[in-house]
Amino acid sequence: MFSTRNFNRSKPVLFILILFPSLLWAYQFVTGNLGVNPIEKLMDELGLMALRLIIITLMITTLSNIKPLKSIVVLRRMIGLFAFYYVCLHFSTYIVLDHFLDMQFIIQDIIKRPFITFGFISFLFLIPLASTSTNNMIKRLGFKLWKKIHYLIYPVAILACMHFYVLVRADKTEPVIYMGIIILLLLHRIFKRLTRPQLAQ
Amino acid sequence: MKILGSEITPYKTYLNRRKFIKGSLASTMLATVTSSAFANHDSDLSIYTKNINENDKLNSYEEITTYNNFYEFGTHKKHPHLNSGNFKPRPWTIKIDGLVKKPQTFDLEKILSNVTIEDRVYRLRCVEAWSMVIPWQGFQLSELIKMAEPLSSAKYVQFVTVFRPEEMPGQQKRTIIWPYREGLRMDEAMNPLTILATGLYGHEMPNQNGAPIRLVVPWKYGFKSIKSIVEIRFLDTQPETSWETLAPWEYGFYANVNPNVNHPRWSQGTERRIGEFKRRETLMFNGYEEEVAHLYKDLDLTKFY
Numbered sequence: 140m141f142s143t144r145n146f147n148r149s150k151p152v153l154f155i156l157i158l159f160p161s162l163l164w165a166y167q168f169v170t171g172n173l174g175v176n177p178i179e180k181l182m183d184e185l186g187l188m189a190l191r192l193i194i195i196t197l198m199i200t201t202l203s204n205i206k207p208l209k210s211i212v213v214l215r216r217m218i219g220l221f222a223f224y225y226v227c228l229h230f231s232t233y234i235v236l237d238h239f240l241d242m243q244f245i246i247q248d249i250i251k252r253p254f255i256t257f258g259f260i261s262f263l264f265l266i267p268l269a270s271t272s273t274n275n276m277i278k279r280l281g282f283k284l285w286k287k288i289h290y291l292i293y294p295v296a297i298l299a300c301m302h303f304y305v306l307v308r309a310d311k312t313e314p315v316i317y318m319g320i321i322i323l324l325l326l327h328r329i330f331k332r333l334t335r336p337q338l339a340q
Numbered sequence: 341m342k343i344l345g346s347e348i349t350p351y352k353t354y355l356n357r358r359k360f361i362k363g364s365l366a367s368t369m370l371a372t373v374t375s376s377a378f379a380n381h382d383s384d385l386s387i388y389t390k391n392i393n394e395n396d397k398l399n400s401y402e403e404i405t406t407y408n409n410f411y412e413f414g415t416h417k418k419h420p421h422l423n424s425g426n427f428k429p430r431p432w433t434i435k436i437d438g439l440v441k442k443p444q445t446f447d448l449e450k451i452l453s454n455v456t457i458e459d460r461v462y463r464l465r466c467v468e469a470w471s472m473v474i475p476w477q478g479f480q481l482s483e484l485i486k487m488a489e490p491l492s493s494a495k496y497v498q499f500v501t502v503f504r505p506e507e508m509p510g511q512q513k514r515t516i517i518w519p520y521r522e523g524l525r526m527d528e529a530m531n532p533l534t535i536l537a538t539g540l541y542g543h544e545m546p547n548q549n550g551a552p553i554r555l556v557v558p559w560k561y562g563f564k565s566i567k568s569i570v571e572i573r574f575l576d577t578q579p580e581t582s583w584e585t586l587a588p589w590e591y592g593f594y595a596n597v598n599p600n601v602n603h604p605r606w607s608q609g610t611e612r613r614i615g616e617f618k619r620r621e622t623l624m625f626n627g628y629e630e631e632v633a634h635l636y637k638d639l640d641l642t643k644f645y
Contacts, residue, residue, distance in 0.1 A: 174406070174407070174417075174418070175402070175403045175406055175407035175417075175614055175615075176407060176417070176470060176612065176614055178612065178617075179470070179612070237619075238619070239618055239619070244607070247607075248606075248607065252605055252606060252607075253605070254605055305605065306605070308415075308468075309411060309415055309515040309516055309586070310411075310415040310513065310515040
């Protein structure tokens with residue numbers, strides 16, 4: 140049995156572990172060690188990290204159904220906010236480094252290219268999630284409404300995954316694996332919902 | 341944009357340079373036993389740079405050999421460099437068949453003894469919107485076509501890459517339908533810009549760049565420039581090509597570099613030149629408009645992309 144205290148204690152370590160890649164890539168970018176096409180590499184790494192963190196937040200909810208891991212849910216907020224952090228870095232790399240703030244082009248790109256559209260909507264949906272992540276906000280909104288808002292994580296995860304899937308030219312194994320995990324996690328939630336009323340009786 | 345005629349190096353100059361490269365290579369190799377092979381090229385750069393357009397700068401040997409699309413060795417840009425160590429580019433033969441006087445198999449050495457190896461510094465524009473400037477060594481495809489003696493009914497040329505899954509780990513997975521295939525219209529194949537390249541920066545062609553012999557068609561997206569060729573077929577109908585078969589709505593047979601016809605998933609209007617920070621405008625036919633635009637004067641390039 141892991142207590143809330145156990146998980147809370149792991150937070151500083153996790154914080155540094157999850158933050159570290161972004162610092163490393165920034166350092167490698169500045170010193171010219173991110174390979175031959177550093178902007179592309181930076182954007183890919185940041186985006187992939189964000190997608191993985193989004194999937195981890197979904198996994199945490201599922202894992203918290205297992206009795207000994209019930210308290211793991213205390214880690215969810217931090218990891219969710221880190222996902223948002225990486226999405227922001229990913230998006231600003233695209234805007235600033237890839238397209239040099241050419242807003243006319245970027246807007247066209249977002250409208251015309253489905254994979255950019257998916258990614259952009261996913262980013263937009265993450266904003267209300269990140270901005271309502273404090274205890275204070277949960278109180279102000281009431282848990283029910285807050286929870287409703289946070290259902291947005293499902294379209295966020297699916298869109299982010301599609302964004303990745305469409306981008307890949309030939310070997311789609313990795314995005315398919317991620318999509319599979321997301322679908323399994325969603326099915327588990329649906330199953331739980333369907334069986335809950337019976338348990339209550 | 342004007343392309344300098346001097347981008348194409350005459351053969352005589354090539355031979356002289358070749359001697360110089362060999363000499364300087366030997367000495368730098370002795371001096372830097374442990375350092376990477378990339379270092380050798382810096383001293384030789386002037387040999388190639390005087391032949392390029394003022395807006396272009398040669399990419400380094402390291403850039404050209406560590407950032408490749410060659411799915412036979414894996415789909416990541418680093419994979420060809422990392423996974424091509426076991427590939428054996430010699431001995432090598434090329435099978436010539438289809439509509440030719442006599443189908444035959446040429447030994448690569450025999451082909452090389454019959455052709456003129458020249459330097460060609462070309463821009464390479466990938467369909468993924470990045471580009472490089474590469475100093476190739478090779479010979480005009482037209483020379484090999486003359487040796488092959490195609491019949492007058494031959495209107496297209498098809499190329500096939502080697503299939504060796506044990507040496508090319510990417511082929512163990514069906515990411516695309518192996519072997520890789522490409523094709524050109526006969527007049528495109530005979531165009532003086534179209535070469536079969538056997539080296540770059542004065543080296544034998546590195547495995548990750550398509551050893552021992554590959555096509556280079558500088559006005560088309562990079563995927564047309566098929567690597568490690570083992571078969572050339574002459575046909576009277578347009579051949580199937582790998583990317584077009586995989587996703588016909590995205591990749592066409594012609595695949596001419598064209599900033600006005602976008603790939604459905606991204607714009608082709610600009611490109612990132614490897615080594616540069618800001619994107620550049622993509623040029624019509626990759627800047628070779630003068631040499632090749634006439635080939636397509638009757639073709640609707642938005643339909644035949």
